Amino acid sequence: MSALVLIVEDEPGVREGLVGAVERLGYVAAAAASLAEARRELAARSPDCVLLDIRLRDGDGLDLLREIRAGEQHDVPVIVATAYGDSERTIRAMRDGAFDYLTKPFDFPALLATVERAVKQRALAQALTIPPPPPARSGLVGTSTAMLAIWKLIGRAAASSDAPVLITGETGTGKELVARAIHDYSARAPAPFVAVNLAALPPTLLESELFGHERGAFTGAAQRRFGRIEAAGAGTLFLDEIGDVDAALQTKLLRVLADGRYERVGGDEAQTAKARIVSATNKPVRPGDAGSVLRDDLYYRLAVIEIEVPPLRARRSDIPLLVAHALSATAARAVSEETMAYLLAYRWPGNVRELIHVIQRAAALCAGEIIDVTNLPDAVREPSERVAGAGDVRDEADEGVTLKEAVAALEKRLIVRALERAQGNRSEAARQLGIGRPQLYAKIEEYGIGSDDES
Ligand SMILES: Nc1ncnc2c1ncn2[C@@H]1O[C@H](COP(=O)(O)OP(=O)(O)OP(=O)(O)O)[C@@H](O)[C@H]1O
Ligand SMILES: [Mg+2]
Incomplete structure (x- = not known):
């Protein structure tokens, strides 16, 4: 008898794509468009794997994860999926016994491999005890x-x-x-x-x-x-x-x-x-x-x-967020574009600690609200202190792109994510990104964000 995979996803297109992919693996797929439907499915049959979207119209998928873990089907592997990396949710999902955590848009081969792994391990799955609700946030910034x-x-x-x-x-x-x-x-x-x-x-x-x-x-x-x-x-x-x-x-x-x-x-x-x-x-x-x-x-x-814990140069896409995090404790509001290019290319031997010091020092030195290259220590501007192939500001190897192209691609990605996180509130997104609102508007215009199918 082939395994049953329950897909909980409110986006009809994504849901149908997942159903098709899971069926092609030889499994039986059941679909639910809401938490209520998922609860009905779970009451009616016992799936071998649940693929659970976190943001659903009628509530938080993590609530369902906890219900599953506390209920009769506590050993069913639950793969949690959401639109972007959110530390609080990832930690909670894994702590509350999620089998794995995936981000959208889905990498289908990886997703299917995870479903297969989950179904296979089901037989070995052990009940996980549920710890009490967590206190403070982790304080760790980053979405790489x-x-x-x-x-x-x-x-x-x-x-x-x-x-x-x-x-x-x-x-x-x-x-x-x-x-x-x-x-x-x-x-x-x-x-x-x-x-x-x-x-x-x-x-x-x-x-x-x-x-x-x-x-x-x-x-x-x-x-x-x-x-x-x-x-x-x-x-x-x-x-x-x-x-x-x-x-x-x-x-x-x-x-x-x-x-x-x-x-x-x-x-x-x-x-x-x-x-x-x-x-x-x-x-x-x-x-x-x-x-x-x-x-x-x-x-x-x-x-x-x-x-x-990987060095900062191995997760350079986190640098803009860390800069914004460091700026929040200073009087400065943003860094100039050129400054950001240097910060992205520097090899950061002292990692996040060094980055926080550099921003604090630059903020103290800078006259206005925008940190400029002249406020950076010499080491950060020293070409020999750059990461080899620093034109590549993505974390993965990415040959043949200029620094400008790579920065543009990264900026676009970060802006899209910040807008998602801020639920479209541009002032909030600008604040998170550590740039001014006019600068954000200019970039939204420049990259055509929101005019195409970005998210
Ligand atoms: N991902 C992060 N988000 C926000 N702040 C961070 C992050 N990583 C490190 N920091 C900050 O950087 C500084 C150094 O971090 P921490 O003291 O944990 O480093 P460490 O790995 O213990 O270094 P060492 O080996 O030198 O002891 C701290 O001020 C910490 O708050
Ligand atoms: Mg330490």
């Missing part, structure tokens, strides 16, 4: 494919709230924000998030900072002191700069990870650690990496889930 992947991983890591997570990536890529997001979206969110910078203290102090000490453990230890691991309780202990830890502490950490046990300095009573361990580093730590000081067994214990 690479960021979308990071949100998915955050959602997955949040769902399995005991597995240790290792976050790797260059300096300034946002590893700490990722660690906080994992905590905030996990079932551990009501408990503390405690961060310890392992590179900031000498080894002996670090040990008592982490594990605490008994009274009289060493000169000056007049009182018993609880360690950070105890302070984290049933929350998350964030071990930052794990790539710098000395051998003695590695042994102790290994024991914490292996059986949750440790002793306070100067004490012999075994304590039990309840916190989840999330660690981060910008150093090489994988077994076999040159220069790694981390022992292999500790690496494997720390990296049950590993999240590698």
Whole structure:
């Protein structure tokens, strides 16, 4: 008997296209144009896979996802689809047990491959428990494919709230924000998030900072002191700069990870650690990496889930949004077009942190509301500091385009997305993009946005 795929999509053209494609794969397709229809279908039969649009006329597809997860058919894989990458929704969808998250317009071969994977895995699907509603937003800005992947991983890591997570990536890529997001979206969110910078203290102090000490453990230890691991309780202990830890502490950490046990300095009573361990580093730590000081067994214990945050130059389409994000904390309102071209081409060795500094400094230097190239540090304007093939401002390889063409294509894409996000409100879109309204109108005109079938 062939598998049944339920397609929930309110756009008739898209719905019919999906039905046809799914049937060509040899599956039986059922279609629903609204949440109400989808609920009726689900009551009447049990699909092997649900393809769920998020924005439906009668409500939010994520509500249906949660209903499915809480109901009798909780193990049916649900592939969630929406018109653009939205961090909040992606993280929630993955956390709430979506099988995968796809953005429109659909890449049909990829979509069908995902449906096949979902149907095959159905037999293995395990019930996912539903954590309580999430607190704060992640604070992570970006809509690139690479960021979308990071949100998915955050959602997955949040769902399995005991597995240790290792976050790797260059300096300034946002590893700490990722660690906080994992905590905030996990079932551990009501408990503390405690961060310890392992590179900031000498080894002996670090040990008592982490594990605490008994009274009289060493000169000056007049009182018993609880360690950070105890302070984290049933929350998350964030071990930052794990790539710098000395051998003695590695042994102790290994024991914490292996059986949750440790002793306070100067004490012999075994304590039990309840916190989840999330660690981060910008150093090489994988077994076999040159220069790694981390022992292999500790690496494997720390990296049950590993999240590698890509450098900014590998997700350059996020730069305009990050610039707008950085501008929002300054008196400046926008950057000139030429400035943006430099910002897009620069190789950003310090990643997002460096970008935020560059914008803050430029805003402080700039006389008016628009940041100009002369406000940029020399390094950003230095040709040798540009990414090879910087004419390509897309994230994927894209040969034979001029910088101007690539910038135009990217601008157009970002404007279309911002308008979608702002639901057509141009002032809001201009604000999100960090440009003035007149500039936005000029570009809408120039690129003919809205006059053709863009979205
Ligand atoms: N995607 C993002 N959106 C918004 N802000 C970001 C993003 N990524 C990083 N930042 C900001 O950039 C700065 C650096 O981020 P963070 O401290 O998380 O970097 P890190 O990866 O831990 O770097 P390091 O390895 O040097 O410790 C912070 O101010 C953070 O808020
Ligand atoms: Mg950090």
